[in-house]
Structures are given as structure tokens and as C-alpha cells.
Amino acid sequence: MQESVIYQDIIAEGRRAGRQEGRQEGRRQEAVALIQRQLTRRLGTLPEVSRAQLARLSLVQIEALGEALLDFGALAELESWLSHQQAEGARVFRELSGQLGELPAEISEQVQALSLEQLALLETALAEVSGVNELRVWLQNQSTAAENFDQLQ
Numbered sequence: 001m002q003e004s005v006i007y008q009d010i011i012a013e014g015r016r017a018g019r020q021e022g023r024q025e026g027r028r029q030e031a032v033a034l035i036q037r038q039l040t041r042r043l044g045t046l047p048e049v050s051r052a053q054l055a056r057l058s059l060v061q062i063e064a065l066g067e068a069l070l071d072f073g074a075l076a077e078l079e080s081w082l083s084h085q086q087a088e089g090a091r092v093f094r095e096l097s098g099q100l101g102e103l104p105a106e107i108s109e110q111v112q113a114l115s116l117e118q119l120a121l122l123e124t125a126l127a128e129v130s131g132v133n134e135l136r137v138w139l140q141n142q143s144t145a146a147e148n149f150d151q152l153q
Contacts (some may be wrong), residue, residue: 029063043075053082058113092119110139
């Protein structure tokens with residue numbers, strides 16, 4: 001069985017997927033480290049709470065923060081940005097739950113990982129999303145679009 005072509009293809013695909021996932025996580029960790037250094041330089045030492053919140057951001061959220069931090073003059077602005085990001089994700093998830101019923105935890109995590117721009121797009125798309133499977137497809141398309149954009153850079 002281990003010598004079959006199908007088995008070898010499955011193993012090779014698993015390895016490719018694992019490497020891709022590892023690269024994505026490595027990029028996210030490096031982006032968090034860079035943003036933390038930039039914020040520290042701009043705002044001073046960051047509280048542990050803020051550092052923990054930064055560590056939980058998705059790559060698209062980190063990229064959005066990288067642009068937003070250029071306008072920050074005080075720690076309160078960072079805290080407000082982080083709070084707004086979290087509140088918007090929770091609000092859109094509640095809207096989705098109201099429209100589609102109880103949603104799996106993985107959907108909650110994916111919605112919370114969206115940037116504010118993506119959350120606005122999701123709100124617009126709500127009228128066209130009639131089920132959990134359509135929502136999964138929409139979220140996957142957002143993830144794929146972000147990965148493709150990152151590869152072009």
C-alpha cells in the first residue's frame with residue numbers, strides 16, 4: 001500500500017499543505033514581532049495585555065494594524081484599535097448567528113480573524129449567504145484571496 005501511487009500522492013499533498021501552513025504561521029509570527037517592535041518604538045513599552053492581543057491577530061489583521069499604527073500617537077489609540085477589531089468581529093458573528101442559527105466554533109475563529117475591511121465585505125455578502133456551507137465557501141475565498149495577494153508581494 002505504501003508503494004502505491006495514490007498513497008504517495010496523498011502523502012505528498014499532506015506534506016505540501018503542512019509546509020504551506022508552517023510558512024503562513026512563520027510569516028504571521030514575524031509580522032507580529034515587527035509590529036510589536038514598531039509599536040514599542042512609537043508608543044513605549046507595551047502592556048502585557050496588548051502584547052497578548054497582538055499575538056492573537058491574524059496576518060490580515062496585523063497587516064491592517066501595520067498601516068493604522070502610523071497614525072497612533074498614544075497607547076490608548078492602539079487599545080482602541082484592538083478593541084474595535086474584536087468588537088466588530090463579535091458583532092458580525094452575532095449577525096451571522098442570527099441569520100444562520102448556531103455556528104461551529106471554527107466559523108467563529110475565522111470571522112474573528114478577518115480584517116475590518118473583510119468584515120464589511122462579509123456584512124454586504126450576508127444577503128447572499130443562505131447557509132453554513134455558503135459561509136464556509138465565502139470565508140475560504142477570502143483566505144485564498146489573501147494568500148494569493150501575499151504571494152504576489
